[in-house]
Amino acid sequence: MKKSVLFVTGLLAFNVLSAQKLEIIKLKEPNMNRGSSAMNALENRRSTDEYSDRMLNIDDLSDLLWAANGINRPESGKRTAASAMNRQDVSVYTFTTEGVHLYDAAKHELLPVISGDHRKLFGERGMSPLIILLVTDISKFGDVGTNEDRREWGAIDLGLVSQNMAIFCAANGIGTRPRAGMDREGIASLLKLSDTQLPMLNHSVGYPKLSIDVDE
Ligand SMILES: Cc1cc2nc3c(=O)[nH]c(=O)nc-3n(C[C@H](O)[C@H](O)[C@H](O)COP(=O)(O)O)c2cc1C
Numbered sequence: 001m002k003k004s005v006l007f008v009t010g011l012l013a014f015n016v017l018s019a020q021k022l023e024i025i026k027l028k029e030p031n032m033n034r035g036s037s038a039m040n041a042l043e044n045r046r047s048t049d050e051y052s053d054r055m056l057n058i059d060d061l062s063d064l065l066w067a068a069n070g071i072n073r074p075e076s077g078k079r080t081a082a083s084a085m086n087r088q089d090v091s092v093y094t095f096t097t098e099g100v101h102l103y104d105a106a107k108h109e110l111l112p113v114i115s116g117d118h119r120k121l122f123g124e125r126g127m128s129p130l131i132i133l134l135v136t137d138i139s140k141f142g143d144v145g146t147n148e149d150r151r152e153w154g155a156i157d158l159g160l161v162s163q164n165m166a167i168f169c170a171a172n173g174i175g176t177r178p179r180a181g182m183d184r185e186g187i188a189s190l191l192k193l194s195d196t197q198l199p200m201l202n203h204s205v206g207y208p209k210l211s212i213d214v215d216e
Contacts (some may be wrong), residue, residue, distance in 0.1 A: 022099040022112035027062035029108075030070065034063065035171030045166050048175035051128040051206025055096060060174060061130070064205070065103050065110075067168035068092055068132070069161045079105065081160040084153035089140040090161050093133040093191065095119050100191070118190060121183045128175075128206035132165065133187065134158045139196035151198070158200050165203055176205045 035041065056064065066072075069092055072080045083089055092103040094110060097117045101110035122131050136154030138147075145153070162178045169176040179202050187199045 022101070022115040024112060025058075025061075025101060025110035027065060027108045027110065028059055030063050030066040031059065035168065038167070038171075041167045041171035045170040047177035048208065049126040049177060049204075050209040051126070051175055051204065052209050053129055054207055055129040056174070056205065056207070060172065061094075062108070063172070064132075064165060064168055064174070065092060065094075066108065068165045069103070069105060070108065071105050077106070081157070081164050083157040083160075084141065085144070087140040087153075087157075089136045089138065089154055090157050091135045091137065091197075092161065093135065095122070095131040095133060096129065113191060121186045121190065122179065122202050122204070123181060123183075126177060126179075126204050128204035130205040132203045132205055133182075133199055134161055134201045134203075135191075135193065135197050135199045137194075137197045139194070154198060155200055162201055162203065165205075169205065173208070174205065175208050176203050178203055 036044070067080055069079050069081050069090055071077055078086065079088060081090065093113065094101045094103070095118055097119075099115035100113040100118055102113050104111050119127065119131050122133075136158045138150040138154045141150045141153060144150070166176060166178065168174075180200065182199065182202050184199055187193070188197070191197075191199075193199065
């Protein structure tokens with residue numbers, strides 16, 4: 001009995017410690033002078049399925065998140081993606097082998113949410129080192145419109161963030177695919193989402209798989 005109590009206590013302590021291990025990731029200032037032209041990015045935009053196991057470097061991760069939904073007008077706090085009534089309802093989560101982080105646009109950093117590799121919640125097909133989850137919080141619209149209106153605005157806002165990512169990736173030689181398919185209940189439970197926080201779309205993200213990656 002004593003042994004099992006000790007074991008459970010040890011397990012709990014391990015879980016707490018491993019959660020604590022996940023740290024804030026300070027992102028780099030966005031580099032405004034990179035990437036191909038908008039027309040060239042649109043020419044190259046496509047959904048990809050095969051990725052190198054290599055995680056995005058900090059420059060690419062920083063710029064991707066800023067492109068997705070960063071603050072591009074600090075004086076007003078407005079974002080790279082439009083949102084209905086500027087309610088800024090879309091949250092951006094990163095899932096990696098290390099854990100889950102939440103993008104804090106104001107501080108341009110990633111806040112730890114939970115440690116561990118939870119990428120399987122998005123299925124095994126087209127596994128990438130980074131998965132970006134987009135969640136709209138329709139409570140940001142208050143009591144404006146009907147519930148259906150609010151869901152529609154949330155979905156549109158989230159789609160704009162998705163397309164920002166697709167264009168950034170296409171302009172910078174990074175692969176991505178928007179996906180509605182995922183274990184929504186599992187994600188809501190892991191992230192402790194409320195009923196108004198809706199995970200609607202995720203993106204697999206990674207460098208293209210090269211022939212040298214096969215032997216890695
Ligand atoms: C709202 C939305 C949901 C999608 N869901 C999935 C998905 O669950 N799984 C998947 O493999 N691709 C998904 N896709 C990617 C589409 O299959 C892909 O965009 C389409 O085949 C066109 O290919 P393209 O993006 O290369 O032009 C989704 C795309 C959108 C816009």
